Amino acid sequence: MSQELPQELLSARQTIDNLDAALVHLLAERFRCTKNVGQIKAQYDLPPSDPSREEVQIKRLRKLAQESGLDPEFAEKFLTLIISEVIRHHESLR
Numbered sequence: 001m002s003q004e005l006p007q008e009l010l011s012a013r014q015t016i017d018n019l020d021a022a023l024v025h026l027l028a029e030r031f032r033c034t035k036n037v038g039q040i041k042a043q044y045d046l047p048p049s050d051p052s053r054e055e056v057q058i059k060r061l062r063k064l065a066q067e068s069g070l071d072p073e074f075a076e077k078f079l080t081l082i083i084s085e086v087i088r089h090h091e092s093l094r
């Protein structure tokens with residue numbers, strides 16, 4: 001039995017699709033930038049990871065999440081996932 005979906009649901013989904021596209025574009029730009037950082041680190045023989053910088057970023061992101069109504073635990077997990085992928089890329093550039 002097929003039923004037409006309410007317009008407000010379709011409209012909300014359109015917004016979700018636009019936001020997902022923006023997220024992909026933002027992530028692509030971030031990885032483009034961190035690739036450059038990885039090349040600089042390899043050139044200057046700097047280590048792929050920088051735990052003290054990560055600590056500052058996580059603290060900052062948790063605060064931003066809190067202020068904008070996003071779960072800080074989720075924000076930390078998300079950033080940690082991205083950073084671990086970046087470090088993997090940096091290791092491969094050495």
Ligand SMILES: C=C(O[C@@H]1C=C(C(=O)O)C=C[C@H]1O)C(=O)O
Binds near residue numbers: 034037050057083
């Ligand atoms: C991008 C860097 O390299 C690593 C990745 C980070 C990131 O993705 O934000 C942060 C710190 C480093 O562990 C950096 O040192 O700035």
